[in-house]
Amino acid sequence: MTAACSSSSEPVLVLGGGLMGLAIAHQLARKGIAVTVLSRRRSEAAGFVAAGMLAPHAEGLSGPLLQLGQLSLGRVPSWVAQIEADSGLPCGLRSTGIVVPFRSDKERDLYPTAAFGEPLDREQLEQELPGLAPEWSAGLLFSQDGQIDNRRQLMRALESACVDRGVQFQEGVEVQELLQNHGQLKGVRTRDSEGTLSTLSCSQAMLCSGAWSAQLLPELQVFPVKGQMLSLQTPRGALRRVIFGPGTYFVPREDGLVVVGATSERNAGFNEGLTPQGQTT
Structure with a gap:
């Protein structure tokens, strides 16, 4: 086919x-x-x-999957330009950069994509993410990563x-x-x-x-993994960067909406609506 x-x-x-x-x-x-x-x-x-999120580096990919993600990331702007030209509508592509926080310099330096990011110490990390809890002492800024609404x-x-x-x-x-x-x-x-x-x-x-x-094709090894998230309305510009941390992320839109995610539920099947895990995570 x-x-x-x-x-x-x-x-x-x-x-x-x-x-x-x-x-x-x-x-x-x-x-x-x-x-x-x-x-x-x-x-x-x-x-x-x-x-x-457009985040092959922030997500710590490696090998062929990282190469595919980098190739895709490089092609997104021209692809979006085609869609916007044909539709006359914006796609919400933003080069916000993504910050990944770590608890130590060692943890940061061992991250699979550390070589592609700008290392941040605690002071620099706090400048990027004001109010971040004190246990996060290091970070990586992947300015090449971004988001699309x-x-x-x-x-x-x-x-x-x-x-x-x-x-x-x-x-x-x-x-x-x-x-x-x-x-x-x-x-x-x-x-x-x-x-x-x-x-x-x-x-x-x-x-x-x-x-x-x-x-339709039972030989395909694909299955559903349910993810749940929430949105918060914040003052415009309250969060400039996407934050990608262990088990969670924050994606700020241009109008101040922040998308917070996400659960990962393999046992939920094709269940629609909220689940107990999603409400308590």
Whole structure:
């Protein structure tokens, strides 16, 4: 199942209307390829709730994953510029830098990505993060990392850019099954919000269903991990940098909203709503 350019009159189907589905649909449409996005409920997509940190260095990645993150980080500005040009809407990309605090210089210097950051002593750390508890005596500033306001800006701009480029949407549609013949994709079976079953013919599709993808391709080793967070409204400019600490992060938006996260719950499955762990963590 590929999305290579084809002379077929059938559109490429994008299965999932989250961040990845919209991003791929937009890029295909920019190449002149007909695209239809099938989405059960776009509001359940992680892109509408995630904090939007762009943090391959602050998260301490290593090896090929760090290389992938660095490559992605370098391409984000031009990608965002395309979306903003097509939609006329801002995406909320900000080069705020990210501070990672540590309890000692040794702990800081052993961090996997320490070589990519600016080392901070206690005085410098306090200048970046006034009011930080005294046990945090060192830090790293990754000025190349940043954030994007995906929930309030990026996702909306992507939707608008897709529409501007002629992407078609079928909302309230859940893909039940991939229809194949001798290993070749022939179509998908869907159910709409009223329970009506339909079959859509296609020879090319992009599977962008996130944690639900294994329901269509069981051989995929993906599963849901539930994360919960909260938002605090603070005075504008009260926190300049993103803080990435052990077990938590603070992501300040331009208007003073601070996103605080997050739990990591592998046992929650596809449960919607708050969980006891999320309320007590």
